[in-house]
Amino acid sequence: MKTTTGKCKYCGQIMTLEVPESFTQEDIDQEVEKKCSCPEAKAFWKIEENIACTESTIRDFFEDKDGMDAIRNLLLSATRPLAEGKIGKITITKGGYTGSMKPTKDGIKISLKYTTEDSVES
Ligand SMILES: [Zn+2]
Numbered sequence: 001m002k003t004t005t006g007k008c009k010y011c012g013q014i015m016t017l018e019v020p021e022s023f024t025q026e027d028i029d030q031e032v033e034k035k036c037s038c039p040e041a042k043a044f045w046k047i048e049e050n051i052a053c054t055e056s057t058i059r060d061f062f063e064d065k066d067g068m069d070a071i072r073n074l075l076l077s078a079t080r081p082l083a084e085g086k087i088g089k090i091t092i093t094k095g096g097y098t099g100s101m102k103p104t105k106d107g108i109k110i111s112l113k114y115t116t117e118d119s120v121e122s
Helices: 025-035 039-062 069-083
Strands: 002-007 014-019 090-094 097-103 108-114
Touching: 002 025, 014 025, 025 039, 039 069, 039 108, 069 090, 069 097, 069 108
Parallel strands: none
Antiparallel strands: 002 014, 090 097, 097 108
8 A cells, every 4th residue: 555645636636545556646536536525526426336336237137138138238338328418318129128228316227128019010
């Protein structure tokens, strides 16, 4: 461990902290941002937590669902843009399945629906 200083890139606050020897200045600054109480740093880490949490939820959710890899992988790659507000909602269909994901007040909601449809064309 070494004692060093890092800077929050959002508010410029300098903090002294103890980090592993292997940490680069970038790692150190990131540690400071995790601890910093300015609203920008807090908002950033809330999004990062949201992404990590959603990704693990998706993995668990699809663990016992065979043949759904394509939907799962697309949802995983959409997690970050969704959490960052770059996209609003994603819907993927495969056979009778519809996988969707949308932001809610506190996080992200993931759902998978199975529907059968009887239809006829003439
Ligand atoms: Zn800050």
